[in-house]
Amino acid sequence: EFTLRAYLNGRIDLSQAEAVAEIVAGGNAFQLQAAQKLLAGKLSQTAAQIRQEILDVLSLIEAGLDFSTEDITFVGPDEATEKIERITEALETLLAGGIRYEEMIDLPSVGLAGTSNAGKSSLLNALLGQERSIVSDQKATTRDVLCGVLELEKCRCTLFDCAGLKRAEADSALLDELAAQAAAEAINAANMVLLCVDMAKTDYSEDIEISRTIGAGRIALVATKADLLDEQDSKRKQTQLAELFDSQLVVTSTRSGRGIGSLRALIDSRIVSLTAGAAEAADRIAVNQRHRKIVAETIEHLDDAAGQMALGNDEIAAMFLRSAYEVLAGLEKEDIDEAVLDRIFSNFCIGK
């Protein structure tokens, strides 16, 4: 409501209104920075500058048309074509250098993997601080993939729980198979995987097989149920697991709360470093689908203008340049129809 009013009263332009929506949805500090850039009107400024350049060429061509009977040349066809091409290049750079706004909004995902009964659902609940997933001592309790949003110090991500990953067995029930398949698909798509291994058990062959299918790059090894071992056994087991999985591990217990804070910190730093590319992206302008469409359409008109100019059709070239100018103006506020407005402002929720 307030953003819409600010826009309608001409206090902010459309790309700035979209930046407000982005700040509401932003998942981490980098996304926020990029949105703030947009809010500062950097996209509008760049577009305004480019529009001015279009206007400059257009006025030269039109002046030539006005004085076509006289022997004055304001701009030669080669020079005009070159100017138009330079403008096209600037727009292409804007598109290539822009970060995809939609990509920025997607939260990174972290999955809990492991064998059945490893303590995945308990860990999901402990990390989220709510009883999101059913916990029981029966194997294969969790069937569906379910998730929650994990709010960390530096970033935000989705955390999901799923069925245990296991080897396909000839006699496994259909429901078990479907659950394992859904889990495998979800884990495959995750940015980071918390591989949960039960500290209290002795045979880790299945766990090792699972870790191989996931691939070391995305895994963080989490030892669960530490409260079931005394300190000495726990130490011994830690060394054994670190060797077995060739990895550092976080020791946790959802009963005592041990390691939950460290695990949150680990997820936070991993996800932040994963999205580190976004840090340099913060220098770039966030460009959403609407902006990209406008820029691409402007480029098309400019190409047509350059083509016509080269053919000596100055009048038609001027017409295309005018269209390019008008389309690009759509980035801000001129000639925007209701439908576009509705779409932009429907992204806002009541109360925000």
Ligand SMILES: Nc1nc2c(ncn2[C@@H]2O[C@H](COP(=O)(O)OP(=O)(O)OP(=O)(O)O)[C@@H](O)[C@H]2O)c(=O)[nH]1
């Ligand atoms: N002592 C102890 N028991 C735990 C801990 N975490 C989980 N458990 C128990 O381990 C059992 C399995 O826990 P779940 O969280 O349901 O395990 P899961 O990996 O989600 O199991 P599935 O959904 O069946 O694959 C339950 O009986 C839990 O109470 C822990 O930190 N300490």
Ligand SMILES: [Mg+2]
């Ligand atoms: Mg479970």
